[in-house]
Amino acid sequence: MPEAKVSIPSIIQAKKDGRKLVMVTAYDYPFGLMADEAGVDMVLVGDSLGMVVLGLEGTVAVTLEMMIHHIQAVVRGCKRPVVVGDMPFMSYNTGIRDAIINAGRLMKEGGCDCVKLEGGVDFAPVVQAIVKAGIPVQGHIGLTPQTASALGGFKIQGKDATAARRIVEDAKAIEAAGAFSIVAEAVPAPLGRLIAESVAVPVIGIAPAWTWTDRCW
Numbered sequence: 196m197p198e199a200k201v202s203i204p205s206i207i208q209a210k211k212d213g214r215k216l217v218m219v220t221a222y223d224y225p226f227g228l229m230a231d232e233a234g235v236d237m238v239l240v241g242d243s244l245g246m247v248v249l250g251l252e253g254t255v256a257v258t259l260e261m262m263i264h265h266i267q268a269v270v271r272g273c274k275r276p277v278v279v280g281d282m283p284f285m286s287y288n289t290g291i292r293d294a295i296i297n298a299g300r301l302m303k304e305g306g307c308d309c310v311k312l313e314g315g316v317d318f319a320p321v322v323q324a325i326v327k328a329g330i331p332v333q334g335h336i337g338l339t340p341q342t343a344s345a346l347g348g349f350k351i352q353g354k355d356a357t358a359a360r361r362i363v364e365d366a367k368a369i370e371a372a373g374a375f376s377i378v379a380e381a382v383p384a385p386l387g388r389l390i391a392e393s394v395a396v397p398v399i400g401i402a403p404a405w406t407w408t409d410r411c412w
Contacts, residue, residue, distance in 0.1 A: 227272025242281040266305030280307035284341040313339035315365020319372040326373035334369035338381035
């Protein structure tokens with residue numbers, strides 16, 4: 196018999212049980228199928244598909260329709276993992292109503308199990324509203340590619356005490372808003388561990404897309 200579908204509660208429980216989670220990124224059916232057969236816990240359909248698949252210079256130009264198209268393909272291959280659909284730039288930045296509608300489109304049309312959006316303290320109200328609407332949310336802090344230009348490019352984040360404290364506060368705010376897990380991108384390993392110790396939800400550590408490494412706390 197096939198393994199049972201991974202659930203959001205089981206993702207949260209994994210941290211309580213001290214079990215490491217495996218999360219990978221996929222952009223199409225073949226990679227979704229391989230991730231499914233490998234037994235991973237979560238599969239992210241990231242807006243990094245703009246660079247990795249479409250040859251764009253960044254993620255800003257990725258549209259909601261592009262995300263839905265690729266989410267549909269990955270979902271066809273993934274029966275067991277939680278499939279996370281990335282909310283692209285300006286799909287949640289213009290207000291809570293737009294954010295809920297667009298998150299709903301990713302789930303209804305794309306078929307993903309939850310959505311991911313970038314941002315910390317400032318976007319906690321958006322996360323809270325989407326969760327209240329019945330849509331599970333994964334947070335994303337540290338390096339946020341959609342606003343990389345404001346951060347000075349694709350660089351390691353949280354290297355000094357002030358920046359590190361700000362990222363920890365982002366994690367706490369996103370957790371309080373109802374996020375079931377948090378992606379921390381391009382932060383030093385010690386800061387990643389501190390973030391994980393500061394919140395009860397799982398923290399998935401990822402490096403920038405060009406390094407293809409990850410870690411889970």
